[in-house]
Amino acid sequence: MREIKDLIKVKADEIAKKMNLEVFDISLKKVRRKLKLEIIIDKIDGFVGIDDCEIFSRDIESFLDEKDIIDSSYDLIVSSPGLDRPLRNINDFIRFKGKLSKIILKERIENRTAIKGYIEDVQNNIISIKEKDGGKVIKIPYEKILRSNLEIDI
16 A cells, blocks of 8 residues: 555645645545545645646545546545644745644643743754733744644634
8 A cells, every 4th residue: 555655645745736835645445445535635825626626636635536446345535734724834934924723742841841832933953932811932942842723823
């Protein structure tokens, strides 16, 4: 299944590049004796719309059908990372400066293992987060982050 996923990734990257998108993630899993192919696409300079998902889905589906890569029935799902998307690298923090995020830490910083706040600044792999409640600015070394994601700001 790894080879199939790699073939799909190459074509997905090609389609995404033409559409000014990037492939955020690809998963291929067996769910109740049927394959589920999920491709998550992202827009570098904005947010993915339904039209983007529809066009991408048509292009990748015609490739899959033409090359007959998956030899059984499958469900294809093309979506965006969502409003609560994971922040997977330092560039994501730079990209989403000003947005609300939740950060889970590997070890305590200022006696806390989780911080929710606005991404204020990123310099020298140090992320400055302004707490949503209280407004205190906390500086977090990127390597101390276990996982993080954007939060929906209501």
